[in-house]
Amino acid sequence: MTVEEALKQDGRFVDNLTGFQLSNNSENNDFTKCTETVKRLHRGHYKICLPKQGQSKGKNPKQQTSNQQQTQQKNQHELNDSQCTAVNDSQCSSETREVLKLARENSISLKMAAEKTDIKINLNEIQELLRQQFPQLKELMEKRFPGQSLKKALNLQRENFGKIQQAFSEVHRVRELLDLSRSVRLLMVHDKASSLSVQGTGFVLFDNFILTNAHLFDPWAKDGIEKWWEHVKISAEFNFENPATESRKNLEAKLFGGDLELDFALLELVPENLNTGQAIEKDEVPPGLLKKFGPLPMDGHACLIGHPAGGVKKMDPTCVIRKEERDQAVNQNLDSYKDYIFTIYAINQRIKDDPKADICVTYNSFMYHGSSGSPVFDAYGRVFGLHTGGFFFGYPKPNESVIEFAFPLLAIFEKLVSSQEKKGNYVFLNRVLVEAEGNRYLEKIIKSVVGPRENEHEVQESEP
Known part of the structure; x- marks a missing residue:
């Protein structure tokens, strides 16, 4: 990680901080460029030095653009x-x-x-x-609001929002979601040797296993550190719903497995409580959500539950945006930038070209940084998505995504079962089989990956 990236991730500095140098407090002539890595700066004290306005390029280091x-x-x-x-x-x-x-x-x-x-x-x-x-641009402009004016499009948007509100307004559904949300927790990843930390969200899969996003570990995984998972400390915080209460619990976790393509990581809670050093009680970990996995809802109603910005647990009812409707959704989200017609066209094209576009589920959400790894529920209490992030392009909204997305949990489950089957981790797979019993979507995936079971609750290891 470069110095510039580290300061941006720290969150206490302005977003456009760039083109600077670090001056060592103990050695006046020791300067570090913002593009250098942070490894050799550990435990040092520095000042941030910016070039004076109006100075020539020949007398100052060239300003690095973010x-x-x-x-x-x-x-x-x-x-x-x-x-x-x-x-x-x-x-x-x-x-x-x-x-x-x-x-x-x-x-x-x-x-x-x-x-x-x-x-x-x-x-x-x-x-x-x-x-x-540009014939393609002409086609895009003609399809921007097909068969209807902007007013009709906005009316349709309000109508959809009304349906979403109604879907999540019935008390029994809200009560069920609140009960399921007990499995959602705030995750903190700390560097053991520095102040670097990353916030995220995760949820109990089953037993002591937690599902979250793999990109939470990018600052370590992409730094080329051997056995980087040994350099981080992961804590899962429960019951962070009311900042005025003191019912929050911290449990330590370790990395169990994951996949970069579908951006998921599986964590396992360690046997002892982080605070007390005592064994984790069974009632300390709420029931997992694996039994509730399901497909993309036909009605499109969705609700995210997570910890945006590392804050208290929040809910965000929204609506799934179908693939064929993404162009129109982007156009509506960027309606105030409609004069930048080529910019909007380029954004739509880049979303289509993104490798994630074919598999991910898209929607609009206020859940930004810190909510990665949140479960996405439908109106019937099934969980179908792992909230992962948004399509960020830096323009025309530098700090906001144009549209947000999640990876389907059924695809993640298939990848997880397949990877553990290849590793021969039959203890884990047997627990998965028991948890998945009665869920026809999961049972179908298990049958296609593992094959028929000789025993109702046991995966048999093949003879060599």
Whole structure:
């Protein structure tokens, strides 16, 4: 991890902190660039040094642009370059070319460029020329609100929200979700040798096993440290629902397994309580959610339960966005940026090209950082998704995702069973078989992966 990445993850510094150096408090002439790794800085004390405004590039280190800024500038210039090349000299007047040039150089919309130059141009004419040059863009614009106006689209959005509210307003359903939410807990991953820590959410799968996201461990796993899991301390905090109460419990956990493709990690609680050193009592760990696994709900109603920003447990009712509706959802979410038509087009295209797009479940949610690993429930108490994150592009909303997503739990379960079967971990698989009994979705997956069972509750190891 670089110094810049570490400070961004720390959370106590401004998001756009970049292009700086660290000055060693004990050695005045010892400077560290923000692009260097943090390994050799352990236990040191430093000052953050920023270049003075107005100084020449020759006298100061070049300011390093953050990844988000690079992405934003690169894409914005590419899009505006397309705007200028799409409309050639024979189609544009000198005034129109001036507006297009200003839009390209300053990465602003055509409307804003026209206002800055005080030139009156026909925006509809330019957009029509662009449509002629880009058939895909024309198709996108025609499909933006197919067969209905923006007003009708917004009315439909309000109608869907009303259905979601109604689905999760019945007392017995809310009571069931609250009961199931006891399995959801706040996770903290600490570096044993430094102050680095990561927050997340997880839930009890069964017994002492907890399911969460694998990317919570990226700061260690991607740093090339051998046996990195031995360098972290994982704690699972229960009952963090009311900050005024003192019923919170911390239990220590260790990494059991996981998968990077579906971004999941399985943790196992250690036998002793982190606070008391005593063996974990059976009633300290609530029942797991494996028995409640199910498919994507047909009605699209969903509810996330997690710990966003490491805070108290929260619920967020939402609605699943089907694959064929993602373009329209992105357009609605970015309606205030509708003048940046090429930017919106590029975002939609990048979501389609993302390897996660084909398998993940998408929706809108306020659950951002810290809620990774939250379970996603349907209106009937089944849990179908592992909330993983959002599609972040750094533009036009630098700190917000355009749309959020989860990985289907049935796909995660199949991957988990398959990996443990290949490892020959039959003790674990036998427990899974018992927990999955009566759930037709899980039993079907087990049969396809493990095969028929000779004993109702036992997986037989094949003879060599």
